[in-house]
Amino acid sequence: MSTYTAHFRVWRGDADGGGLRDYRVEVHDGEVVLDIIHRLQATQAGDLAVRWNCKAGKCGSCSAEVNGRPRLMCMTRMSVFGRDETITVTPMRTFPVVRDLVTDVSFNYDKAREVPSFVPPEGVAPGEYRMLQEDVERSQEFRKCIECFLCQDTCHVVRDHEENKKAFAGPRFLMRVAELDMHPLDAAEEQGLDRKRSAQDEHGLGYCNITKCCTEVCPEHIKITDNALIPLKERAVDRKYDPLVWLGDKIRRRT
Amino acid sequence: MATDTQPPAPPTPPAPPARHGVLSAGRAAIAARHLRTDRWWLQPLLTALGLSAFVVYSTWRAFANAYYYAEPYVSPFYSPCLGSNCVDMPLGARWPLFGEWWGLSPALLVLIFPLGFRLTCYYYRKAYYRGFWASPPACAVAEPHEKYTGETRFPLILQNIHRYFFYFAIPVALILTYDVVLAFRDEQGAWGHMGLGTLVLLVNIALIWAYTASCHSCRHIVGGRLRHFSKHPVRYRMWTWVGKLNSRHMLLAWLSLVSVALADLYVYLVASGAFDDPRFF
Ligand code: SF4
Numbered sequence: 001m002s003t004y005t006a007h008f009r010v011w012r013g014d015a016d017g018g019g020l021r022d023y024r025v026e027v028h029d030g031e032v033v034l035d036i037i038h039r040l041q042a043t044q045a046g047d048l049a050v051r052w053n054c055k056a057g058k059c060g061s062c063s064a065e066v067n068g069r070p071r072l073m074c075m076t077r078m079s080v081f082g083r084d085e086t087i088t089v090t091p092m093r094t095f096p097v098v099r100d101l102v103t104d105v106s107f108n109y110d111k112a113r114e115v116p117s118f119v120p121p122e123g124v125a126p127g128e129y130r131m132l133q134e135d136v137e138r139s140q141e142f143r144k145c146i147e148c149f150l151c152q153d154t155c156h157v158v159r160d161h162e163e164n165k166k167a168f169a170g171p172r173f174l175m176r177v178a179e180l181d182m183h184p185l186d187a188a189e190e191q192g193l194d195r196k197r198s199a200q201d202e203h204g205l206g207y208c209n210i211t212k213c214c215t216e217v218c219p220e221h222i223k224i225t226d227n228a229l230i231p232l233k234e235r236a237v238d239r240k241y242d243p244l245v246w247l248g249d250k251i252r253r254r255t
Numbered sequence: 256m257a258t259d260t261q262p263p264a265p266p267t268p269p270a271p272p273a274r275h276g277v278l279s280a281g282r283a284a285i286a287a288r289h290l291r292t293d294r295w296w297l298q299p300l301l302t303a304l305g306l307s308a309f310v311v312y313s314t315w316r317a318f319a320n321a322y323y324y325a326e327p328y329v330s331p332f333y334s335p336c337l338g339s340n341c342v343d344m345p346l347g348a349r350w351p352l353f354g355e356w357w358g359l360s361p362a363l364l365v366l367i368f369p370l371g372f373r374l375t376c377y378y379y380r381k382a383y384y385r386g387f388w389a390s391p392p393a394c395a396v397a398e399p400h401e402k403y404t405g406e407t408r409f410p411l412i413l414q415n416i417h418r419y420f421f422y423f424a425i426p427v428a429l430i431l432t433y434d435v436v437l438a439f440r441d442e443q444g445a446w447g448h449m450g451l452g453t454l455v456l457l458v459n460i461a462l463i464w465a466y467t468a469s470c471h472s473c474r475h476i477v478g479g480r481l482r483h484f485s486k487h488p489v490r491y492r493m494w495t496w497v498g499k500l501n502s503r504h505m506l507l508a509w510l511s512l513v514s515v516a517l518a519d520l521y522v523y524l525v526a527s528g529a530f531d532d533p534r535f536f
């Protein structure tokens with residue numbers, strides 16, 4: 001119930017280099033980390049670059065790492081830290097830095113483009129799509145995604161191995177593949193696009209070792225690993241490693 | 256000045272120290288491999304200790320080849336007993352399918368199935384990738400490895416056969432269930448009795464079934480692979496039900512691991528005479 005002075009360490013710099021800089025800054029009741037960053041900007045570091053928009057955990061802009069954990073700054077309450085704790089704020093460490101807390105997240109947009117979009121079913125005009133709730137429920141969970149890319153940032157496949165960025169779409173976009181593959185009206189298969197197979201062959205599903213860090217950091221609490229990645233792995237197994245399913249499909253297609 | 260000679264090639268600069276992962280060029284220059292301040296190492300440590308303890312215990316018991324049967328109980332490690340060298344178990348599941356040539360502990364013949372099931376289980380994979388292989392040790396904590404290919408190649412690509420182990424896990428659980436039924440007898444084989452050991456085996460089999468049913472492959476097979484739940488109401492209901500169990504898969508994995516070890520330990524204590532099984536009725 002009061003105001004106090006906190007010790008912040010904020011990463012300042014750009015692609016050529018930089019480092020953590022110390023600040024003492026006032027904190028009021030009920031504030032979040034983003035408030036403090038804004039206060040720094042207003043009072044001591046006018047040129048501090050930070051990306052934000054909604055301050056309500058819905059735009060996905062203010063992703064950063066607070067005490068080493070990928071988080072939305074606007075959803076990280078100051079009250080979770082002790083008053084004498086040093087709070088370290090850095091940009092996301094998986095993407096190239098632009099300046100201060102701002103990173104270049106275009107990796108994610110490139111990956112988004114690599115996932116073939118929804119294939120409209122033949123003979124059903126837009127506006128005539130009818131789906132039952134139980135059929136869309138599963139993919140609705142994935143549509144809560146706010147594209148903050150914290151999952152992409154945390155995933156060790158690319159965070160710890162730059163060279164894997166080429167082959168691996170990351171949890172957010174593998175989840176997109178799962179969403180479309182579970183979509184009741186997606187006609188990809190009829191058009192010859194096998195999303196189950198391409199999840200593994202083209203989007204690098206096999207790199208994921210289901211260690212669940214994406215799930216741990218998702219601010220929307222999407223069960224990315226349990227509900228998207230593992231089911232997608234099982235679907236890939238149907239196609240690639242399960243002779244029984246393969247045989248069953250063959251027989252059914254003949255009849 | 257025009258000249259047709261090529262400029263001399265610049266001397267090759269000394270190779271910079273290999274920088275990868277969070278230290279890669281272009282990323283924010285931070286020397287620390289991670290900046291977490293919480294006890295992120297605790298969970299992988301506890302996981303590694305817990306799994307190691309089980310591995311040590313079960314290796315000892317699997318090779319021991321003794322004290323696994325005490326009428327009417329048989330240890331889950333030794334059931335069904337497929338070797339001809341099993342102790343005489345007048346009241347237990349015993350099918351000497353393997354002939355005389357098998358001289359090692361009969362536990363080894365059956366344990367490969369639960370072992371394979373658990374080794375390829377999605378939860379245990381997470382547990383040992385984090386706990387033993389540090390890949391990653393914890394979220395946003397850099398892993399020590401230079402290269403990473405995940406489950407894209409041999410041998411880890413074999414994790415994809417998990418569902419076959421799931422299929423095998425069902426008969427294994429059925430046989431253990433049969434053992435529990437047999438445990439409702441007294442030492443002379445008369446039905447309708449129960450002792451503490453019966454209860455131990457009963458709790459164990461309940462946890463084993465819950466763990467098996469909560470398997471991700473099970474969830475996929477019963478309904479997860481469908482595109483239209485609305486066309487398969489029964490499978491949809493089963494999928495929903497398995498999904499509920501599945502959200503506790505990690506808990507069930509640990510509980511059933513502990514219970515199977517305790518069940519074996521109980522039989523060991525009774526069979527070796529260290530403990531007298533209290534009979535309820
Ligand atoms: S579960 Fe898979 S996708 Fe998610 S963070 Fe771990 S390795 Fe990456």
Ligand code: SF4
Binds near residue numbers: 144145146172
């Ligand atoms: S899945 Fe979650 S963590 Fe990943 S981008 Fe979407 S909201 Fe962010």
Ligand code: FES
Binds near residue numbers: 060
């Ligand atoms: S500012 Fe929009 S999510 Fe934080």
Ligand code: FES
Binds near residue numbers: 376379421472
């Ligand atoms: S037993 Fe764990 S996922 Fe199948």
